[in-house]
Amino acid sequence: MARWEPGADGRLREAALTLFLERGYEETTVAEIAQRAGVTARTYFRHFADKREVLFSGAEGVRAGMAEAMAGAPADATPVAVAGLALDAAAEAIGHRRDFYRQRQVVVEANVELQERELMKLAGLADVLAAGLRERDVPDPEARLVAEAAITVLRVGFHRWVASAHDTVDLGVTLREVLGELVGLRG
Amino acid sequence: MARWEPGADGRLREAALTLFLERGYEETTVAEIAQRAGVTARTYFRHFADKREVLFSGAEGVRAGMAEAMAGAPADATPVAVAGLALDAAAEAIGHRRDFYRQRQVVVEANVELQERELMKLAGLADVLAAGLRERDVPDPEARLVAEAAITVLRVGFHRWVASAHDTVDLGVTLREVLGELVGLRG
Numbered sequence: 001m002a003r004w005e006p007g008a009d010g011r012l013r014e015a016a017l018t019l020f021l022e023r024g025y026e027e028t029t030v031a032e033i034a035q036r037a038g039v040t041a042r043t044y045f046r047h048f049a050d051k052r053e054v055l056f057s058g059a060e061g062v063r064a065g066m067a068e069a070m071a072g073a074p075a076d077a078t079p080v081a082v083a084g085l086a087l088d089a090a091a092e093a094i095g096h097r098r099d100f101y102r103q104r105q106v107v108v109e110a111n112v113e114l115q116e117r118e119l120m121k122l123a124g125l126a127d128v129l130a131a132g133l134r135e136r137d138v139p140d141p142e143a144r145l146v147a148e149a150a151i152t153v154l155r156v157g158f159h160r161w162v163a164s165a166h167d168t169v170d171l172g173v174t175l176r177e178v179l180g181e182l183v184g185l186r187g
Numbered sequence: 188m189a190r191w192e193p194g195a196d197g198r199l200r201e202a203a204l205t206l207f208l209e210r211g212y213e214e215t216t217v218a219e220i221a222q223r224a225g226v227t228a229r230t231y232f233r234h235f236a237d238k239r240e241v242l243f244s245g246a247e248g249v250r251a252g253m254a255e256a257m258a259g260a261p262a263d264a265t266p267v268a269v270a271g272l273a274l275d276a277a278a279e280a281i282g283h284r285r286d287f288y289r290q291r292q293v294v295v296e297a298n299v300e301l302q303e304r305e306l307m308k309l310a311g312l313a314d315v316l317a318a319g320l321r322e323r324d325v326p327d328p329e330a331r332l333v334a335e336a337a338i339t340v341l342r343v344g345f346h347r348w349v350a351s352a353h354d355t356v357d358l359g360v361t362l363r364e365v366l367g368e369l370v371g372l373r374g
Contacts, residue, residue: 080374112307119306120299145343145368152339156332181332183374187267187367 009047009057011037016054017100020107025051025114052117055104058094059121063128065089070132079138083150084179086129090154091172098161098171105162126151153178196234196244198224203241204287207294212238212301239304242291245281246308250315252276257319266325267370270337273316274362277341282358285348292349313338340365 015036019028030051034044048054069089073082094101108114129147134140157178161171202223206215217238221231235241256276260269281288295301316334321327344365348358 078374080372084374115310116303116307119310120303123302123306141343141347141365142368144346145365146372148339148343149336149369149372152335156328156335159331160328178328178332180374181329182336182369183372185267185333185336185370187265187271187370 008037008039008043012039012044012047013054013057013100017103017107020055021103025107025111052114055107055114056117056121058097059125061093062090063125065093066125066128067132070129070136073136079133079136079142079146080149080179080183082133082136082138083129083146083153084176086132087150087153087157087175087179088172090125091170091175095161095171098167098169101158102162122151122155125154149182150179153182195224195226195230199226199231199234200241200244200287204290204294207242208290212294212298239301242294242301243304243308245284245288246312248280249277250312252280253312253315254319257316257323260323266320266323266329266333267336267366269320269323269325270316270333270340271363271366273319274337274340274344274366275359277312278357278359278362282348285354285356285358288345289349309338309342312341336369337366340369 012033016028016033019033019036028051030044031041033051033054034041037044044054048057066086066089069085070082073085077085108118126147129150130140130143133143133146138146153175157171157175160178161169161174164174199220203215203220206220206223215238217231218228220238220241221228224231231241235244253273253276256272257269260272264272295305313334316337317327317330320330320333325333340362344358344362347365348356348361351361
């Protein structure tokens with residue numbers, strides 16, 4: 001498996017995913033992940049709060065990218081257009097790691113705890129989006145609705161992307177497609 | 188607090204909510220809930236799989252109502268119209284218990300485990316909706332998108348409903364409003 005970044009946190013993510021796929025998530029300990037990555041368990045906990053978190057560190061990059069994209073969106077952008085730029089940023093943050101996310105998906109789908117953590121991360125991203133829209137003077141309830149709709153797009157598009165049989169599928173393009181489909185829904 | 192249904196399961200829900208509000212979710216044991224409801228812990232576990240589940244039994248009625256509404260929808264109903272009927276059924280199943288859900292919301296918002304369970308229940312309802320749409324020959328990816336969009340409506344509308352200062356607010360009306368707003372979103 002290719003290393004997707006240098007440093008202990010990247011090695012820990014790689015080691016964790018490999019062990020989770022080989023043995024199962026529940027059967028793997030933090031000590032084993034750390035050992036495989038060549039670091040101590042203490043180093044693990046400097047990077048990740050618990051065993052689950054090693055699979056969710058991408059959320060921080062997505063969160064930061066989304067916040068920055070929203071803050072930098074043109075003043076006259078509609079709420080949906082701002083959400084679209086935030087989704088572009090999400091794709092930018094994680095879209096180059098499709099192999100990682102495809103394998104990670106196998107692990108997540110086999111474990112309820114991991115599914116719960118994933119849903120909580122997505123809920124946290126919805127809060128970031130809603131806050132970013134409110135800062136742009138989009139009032140509630142519109143800010144909340146657009147934020148939740150954008151997270152629905154992220155969720156649906158992400159699953160479509162990892163499930164695709166085509167290695168060339170692009171996350172950013174996929175998210176824009178799903179956003180277009182959502183906005184195009186008619187009663 | 189009014190009893191909202193007869194039988195042990197209703198008494199257990201009432202007892203659990205009262206104790207969670209008084210002492211906190213984490214500080215309350217299943218044994219204490221059972222004692223307050225006048226039953227044994229064994230009876231508790233005949234009704235609910237774990238301590239969390241006592242707050243989520245409404246999901247079963249929602250699930251059943253949604254499935255029935257979708258199966259009974261007119262043959263020429265659009266996917267969004269079918270989802271709308273499913274949302275009406277969800278409102279029918281839980282909308283008469285606003286006091287319960289308002290108090291329950293205080294407990295859920297104070298505890299991450301409960302938030303996780305709630306998100307998992309909603310994800311399960313999305314699967315029910317997607318399956319119901321597929322049975323009506325709505326293909327994926329449309330079935331999945333409409334199902335997830337409808338659950339976004341349920342999530343946003345439910346929060347708007349429990350947060351409303353007006354006791355007369357109707358869950359069914361609120362869900363229809365939010366669905367209209369979602370379908371009305373423009374890029």
